[in-house]
Structures are given as structure tokens and as C-alpha cells.
Amino acid sequence: MNSQTMSLASVIRAEEKLLLPTYDRQRVLFTRGRGVYLWDSKGKRYLDFLSGIGVNALGHGHPAIQKVLKQQAGKLIHTSNLFYHQYQAELAKRLTKISGLDRAFFCNSGTEAWEGALKLARAYARANNNNGHKAKWRLLALDNSFHGRTFGALATTGQEKYRHPFTPLVPGVSFVTFNDLDDLKRQFDGSVCAVCVETIQGESGIRPVSREFLQLARELTQKSGALLILDEIQCGLGRTGKFFAYQHYGITPDIVTVAKPLAAGVPLGALLTTNRVATGMHPGLHGTTFGGGPLACAVAIEFLRQLDGLLSHVSKIGSLFIAQLKKLQSRHTSIKDVRGMGLMLAVELDSSETAKSVVSQLLEQGILINRTHDTVLRFLPPYIIEKKHVDEVVHTLDGALDKSTNIRALKGKPRKKSERSH
Numbered sequence: 001m002n003s004q005t006m007s008l009a010s011v012i013r014a015e016e017k018l019l020l021p022t023y024d025r026q027r028v029l030f031t032r033g034r035g036v037y038l039w040d041s042k043g044k045r046y047l048d049f050l051s052g053i054g055v056n057a058l059g060h061g062h063p064a065i066q067k068v069l070k071q072q073a074g075k076l077i078h079t080s081n082l083f084y085h086q087y088q089a090e091l092a093k094r095l096t097k098i099s100g101l102d103r104a105f106f107c108n109s110g111t112e113a114w115e116g117a118l119k120l121a122r123a124y125a126r127a128n129n130n131n132g133h134k135a136k137w138r139l140l141a142l143d144n145s146f147h148g149r150t151f152g153a154l155a156t157t158g159q160e161k162y163r164h165p166f167t168p169l170v171p172g173v174s175f176v177t178f179n180d181l182d183d184l185k186r187q188f189d190g191s192v193c194a195v196c197v198e199t200i201q202g203e204s205g206i207r208p209v210s211r212e213f214l215q216l217a218r219e220l221t222q223k224s225g226a227l228l229i230l231d232e233i234q235c236g237l238g239r240t241g242k243f244f245a246y247q248h249y250g251i252t253p254d255i256v257t258v259a260k261p262l263a264a265g266v267p268l269g270a271l272l273t274t275n276r277v278a279t280g281m282h283p284g285l286h287g288t289t290f291g292g293g294p295l296a297c298a299v300a301i302e303f304l305r306q307l308d309g310l311l312s313h314v315s316k317i318g319s320l321f322i323a324q325l326k327k328l329q330s331r332h333t334s335i336k337d338v339r340g341m342g343l344m345l346a347v348e349l350d351s352s353e354t355a356k357s358v359v360s361q362l363l364e365q366g367i368l369i370n371r372t373h374d375t376v377l378r379f380l381p382p383y384i385i386e387k388k389h390v391d392e393v394v395h396t397l398d399g400a401l402d403k404s405t406n407i408r409a410l411k412g413k414p415r416k417k418s419e420r421s422h
Contacts, residue, residue, distance in 0.1 A: 007041050026363060033060025036382050036389055038368070049381040049393055050368045054202075054234050054344075057261035057303075059382040064302055065264045072298040080289060087297035094304045098243040100252045101272040105281075106292025110233035110259035111148025113269035116286055117255045118152045118170075118194070120273065121227050124280030125193035128225065136193035136226060139173045140184070146203035147196070147231055156196050159204070179210045188220050194227040194255075195220070199245040202234035205373035206339055206346030211249055218251045227254040227277060233269070237261050238307045238383060240342035241315030248341065264303045268296040310383045317385060318342040324394045332401045336375075343385070347377040347397075354404045361400040367393055 008029040015025075029041040036059050038046045051057060058065060079085055092104035105120075107113050118139065125136035141147075141156040148154070154163055155170035163169060177183040178201070188195070195217045201207040221228045230253040235245040237258055246253060254277050259269035269291070322338060322345055329335040329347075337348040349355045352374040359371045372378045377397075381389070 028363070035059045035061070036385055044366060046363075046366045046368050047389060047392060048368045049379050049385075049389075050370055051380050051382045052265065053370075054239065054260040054380040055265055057238060057383050058264055058306055059384050062264065062306070064306060065299060068299050068302045069266075069295070072295050075294075077295045078290070078293045081287060081292065085294040085297075087294050087301060088292050091292075091297045091300050091304075094301065095258075095270060095272055098304075099256060099272050101256065102275040103273055103278045105271050105273075105286070106297065107269045107271075107288045108267045108291050109148075109269045110231075110257065111150045111153045111269075112288070112291070113233065113257035113259055113271045114147045114156075114231060115150055115152045117229050117257050117271045117273075118156065118196075119286055120255060120271070120277065120280055121194035121229060123285060124227065124277050127280045134190050136191055137172050138191045139194050139196055140176055140187055140192055141173055141196040142198070142201070142209075143175050143178050144204040144207070145175075145178075145196075145198055145201060145231075147198070148233075178207065179213045181213060181216055184213065184216060184220070188224075188226075190224060192221075192224065192226045194229050196229045196231070198231040198235070199249070200235040200240070200341065200344060202344070202378075203372055205348060205376040206344060206378060208245075208339070208341060214246070214249050214251060218253075221254070229253060229255045229257070231257050233257055233259045234380075235341075235344055238311055238314055238342075239344045239380070241311055241318055242342075243307075243311070245341065262303065263296045263300040266296045266299050268292070268300055307383075314342045314383050317387065317390065318345070320387060321345060321379070321390045321394075324390060328394060328398055328401070331398070332405070334401055334405060340379075343379070343381055343383060345379040346372075347379075349375050349377065351375060354401075354408070357404045357407065358397065358400045361403060362393075362396055365396050365400075367396055369393075 011029055030038050031041050032039050036048055038048050038060065088106060095104050096102055105116055107116060122137060129135055139156060141158055143158040145158040147156050152170050154166055155173045157163060158175045174187055176187055197209055197217060199209055218228055230246055232244055240248060242248060255271055255273045257271050262268045262270060325338045325345065325347055329338050334350045334354055335347055336350055340346050355371045355375045355377060358377060359369060362369055370378055
């Protein structure tokens with residue numbers, strides 16, 4: 001046992017000495033996973049309701065994914081995009097079929113997919129600018145949004161804490177108040193080349209865009225010739241019970257970006273677009289060395305095969321999960337809101353202190369979630385979870401909230417009647 005503890009300690013010491021200090025990690029060293037569970041270096045088992053921040057949608061060690069990884073790694077891993085391989089077109093065919101779009105570009109990550117989408121929007125606007133008309137180059141993004149950590153993604157991210165250390169950023173971006181129809185109308189004009197929206201804001205606390213706002217954005221862009229770009233890096237590919245979250249809204253974007261679960265843990269991102277918008281791009285304008293390699297694409301094809309049979313399950317278990325969380329809300333006044341779709345759910349608490357305490361308590365009891373936007377508990381479990389897993393998480397969460405309430409009471413804060421101990 002002592003040697004296992006030292007193994008974690010030695011990893012921590014090595015990272016502190018050798019890595020850039022970009023992560024505030026939990027002090028857990030994971031060594032293996034299977035299904036909805038992970039095991040640490042001490043042999044402790046954890047129920048994973050975070051799935052690598054939405055990446056491991058099929059859970060850990062899925063046999064079909066393992067089979068493809070083993071077979072393809074034994075044949076061909078990388079060729080570069082200077083040559084053809086057999087999987088990109090097949091993967092693009094599957095993605096365009098389920099999205100209602102026409103063409104794909106493959107890269108390595110969500111932020112790269114978003115960068116490609118921004119470049120394509122500017123390139124399309126430039127290629128279609130009629131002489132004598134004001135150039136379209138402005139981008140409208142949303143307050144509270146998060147699109148990634150590269151410069152273009154940061155420029156369209158509406159959170160000052162991410163932006164400020166790296167200013168000045170890419171120019172030409174204005175921010176619209178989230179779900180504010182009047183503000184969108186006020187800021188939209190002929191100079192806008194694209195409106196940029198997360199269908200469900202993820203890092204910002206699981207906030208779905210309203211149907212009225214998204215439909216207005218679609219109407220304005222269609223009338224002016226601007227593009228509607230949807231970021232579905234976290235909410236897409238089955239997370240909400242449909243292939244794409246925008247399919248709940250009755251609209252189709254001009255560009256959509258996806259990544260996290262696409263290749264079941266192998267880095268892969270994609271942007272999908274229409275034939276019309278694709279005319280803005282030509283060889284040499286954009287590219288990637290690693291993106292869309294044979295290993296990642298082969299795995300992604302298998303992921304999509306598996307996903308097809310899981311959507312109804314995601315919807316069913318997601319409805320059960322959110323209903324149980326709302327019952328908790330009726331018993332705990334520390335819960336300000338419960339929201340989300342499918343298996344992308346959030347519990348917003350009344351303080352960051354409570355949220356931090358709850359995440360720590362669940363970790364101690366072998367359940368993985370995380371805290372985002374300071375006060376929000378985020379649940380992104382694998383699509384294969386069952387009712388018994390939901391019951392376990394909700395029961396443990398109930399106890400953690402009670403304990404946090406008692407701690408606050410001991411610190412001299414008044415207890416409310418509904419904050420009871422079981």
C-alpha cells in the first residue's frame with residue numbers, strides 16, 4: 001500500500017518539476033478503466049460521471065473500440081494529408097448524413113475545429129463580397145461562452161478570466177448578451193460574417209440557448225448572407241439524446257464543430273459545413289499534419305456505429321436523471337437550479353464553497369464529477385450508464401449536500417428549514 005501511495009507522490013513531484021503549471025489536478029492516479037468505472041493506483045473504484053469531460057461516451061475499455069484500435073494500429077497509424085487513406089471519406093459520409101450538412105474537415109481537437117470554422121467564415125465572406133458593398137468580417141459571439149484556448153477561440157470566448165491574460169486578441173469580435181433577442185438585433189448588421197453560438201454552453205455551467213434566440217440568429221444570418229456557426233464540441237454527437245443538440249431546435253447551421261467523443265479518446269475534431277460555404281476554401285488555405293489520420297478516423301467510424309443504438313437510451317436515462325435531480329432541489333435550498341439536456345446536466349449551487357465541498361465529498365466516496373463556473377456541478381456520464389448508477393450518484397449527492405449544510409451551520413450560518421439532516 002505504501003509503495004502505491006509513493007507512486008502517486010512520485011508522479012506529483014515529477015510533474016511539479018517538469019510540467020507547465022496549467023492544471024490544478026485532483027490527487028488521484030488512475031491506472032485502468034472498464035465500462036463506467038475507473039480504478040486508482042490504490043485499487044479504489046470510482047463511478048465515472050465526468051467521462052474525461054465528455055470524451056469517453058462509450059465508457060472505458062469498450063470492446064468494439066479496443067478491437068478497432070488494435071487492428072488499425074497494426075496496419076497504419078499516420079500518413080499525413082498529402083496522401084489518401086480509406087477512412088476519411090467514410091467518416092465524412094457518416095457525419096454529413098446525421099448532421100444534414102455536406103462536407104467535413106478533420107483536425108485534432110475542438111479548439112482547432114473552432115479555429116477552422118472562424119477561418120472558413122472569413123474566407124467565405126471575402127470570396128463572396130460583392131464590389132461596392134461593406135466587407136463582412138465581424139463575428140458576433142455570446143457572453144459567458146467558451147470555445148477553446150487558442151487565440152481565435154479565446155477571441156470569441158465571452159469570459160474575461162480566460163481572455164485578459166492574452167490580450168490583444170483577434171480583432172472584430174463583439175459579444176451579445178446570452179439569450180437577449182434585442183441585443184442580437186441591435187448588434188447585427190451587414191458587416192457581420194458569422195454568429196457564433198454554443199448550442200448548450202458547457203464550461204459556463206450547462207446553459208442551453210433559447211429556441212427563440214437560436215431561431216432569430218438563423219433568420220438574421222440567412223437574410224444577410226452571414227453564417228451561423230454552432231459549437232457542439234461538448235453537447236454534440238449524442239450527448240443530448242440526438243446526434244446534434246441543434247436538432248432539438250428545428251434549425252440547421254452553416255457550420256458545426258464537434259470533437260470530444262468523436263474518436264472515443266483518440267484526439268480528433270471536425271467541422272461540418274454546406275457545399276455553398278465550402279466554396280470559400282481551396283487547397284493551401286488551411287490544413288493539419290495529424291488531423292484525420294487513419295487510426296483516429298477508423299475509431300470514429302466505430303464510435304458512430306455504436307452511437308446509433310444509444311440515442312434513445314441517452315434520452316430515457318437523461319430524463320430519469322434530471323427528474324431525480326429536481327427532486328433533490330425541492331429538498332435542498334442550496335440548489336439554485338437544475339438544467340440541461342440528455343446526459344449533459346448541471347446542478348447550480350448557492351456558493352462556490354458548497355460546490356467545491358460536494359465535488360470533494362463525492363470523490364472521496366468514489367464518484368467523479370467536476371465543478372465548472374465556480375458554483376455548478378457538471379454531470380457528463382458515459383452514454384452506457386444505467387438507472388442504478390443514477391440512483392447511486394443522486395443518493396450520494398443528497399448526503400453530501402446535507403453534510404455541507406451542517407458544516408455551514410456549524411460555522412454560524414443560519415440553517416433553512418428544508419436543509420435537513422437524514
